Every structure is written in C-alpha cells, then in structure tokens.
Amino acid sequence: MMDKCIACGFVGTHSGPVHAYMSFSPACWARYGEILAREFEDRAYFEAHRLLVDACCGQHSIGPDRRARQSLHIHMAALMLHFEDRASKPEIVAFLSNAARIGEFAPLEVPPASPLVSMDAIHAASNAREHGQAVAEYARRVHEAWAPHHPVFRALIERVRGR
C-alpha cells in the first residue's frame, strides 16, 4: 500500500512494522533502517550517526505520546548544540541523558517546512563521503525547519546546563 510519511513527506510502498511512538510511515521506517544498517556496517559511514539520529528522530517525533514529545525536544536541542554551539559528540551524548531526566515536555506544533525535508540524498549516497555530506545537509535543514521553536530548545539547553 502506498503511503506518505507525515513527518518528512517520503512516499513509498511498504507493509512492515513502524516505530512504537515516532511518526515514521512503514516505508520511511524501512528506509531509515537501511541507512542505519550502512552506518553499522562501515565505520566511515558511522561518523555521521549521531547527527543522523538527532535529525531523523527529532523530525519524526511529532506524535502526542509523552516519549515522542521528549524525543522531539531533546534531539532538536542536540541539533542546536551541534550547529550553533559546535558541541562535541560526547558533550551531546551527555546532554541527551541529562535532558531526558527533565521529565516534562510541552507539545509543539510542527512547522510547515519540516515535512518538506527528506532523507532522499542520504539514501542515494554511494560512498561514506557523500553519506556524511548528505546527513549534514539534511540535519541542517531539519534544524532550520524547526526555527520557530528554537527558543524552546535553547531554554532546555540552559536548564540542563544549570542543573
């Protein structure tokens, strides 16, 4: 059955499983799995893993479930740490675990630009260099698409830093 991913606009045909609380369509979830498999098979691809997970999980965590709201806030804040604060991967990983303890995350309206940002170029990459560039571009576009809520993510970063 043909379906369109409400989070990123990907149109595909797949009847497999979906994530428990993130808003992947079946075809998008399967394609994300293929991209992740490449990263786990090849260390050079894996370089982009942190950024891919933050951008993709952030973009697809748009449902009402409490876990989805938490995922949206902390992964979007992680993108902000990467692009605006130039934080290192260990700093971002530490932030994610500290931010998860905060416990309450408000629902946010999906900005109109977000469903237009796709992983097509990542899936089409034919080597690790292209993969890394495509992930960086995708993540930057996700970060920019969610600009209307940047003050919320900045406040979360400050709150975690102040603890």
Ligand SMILES: [Zn+2]
């Ligand atoms: Zn999607």
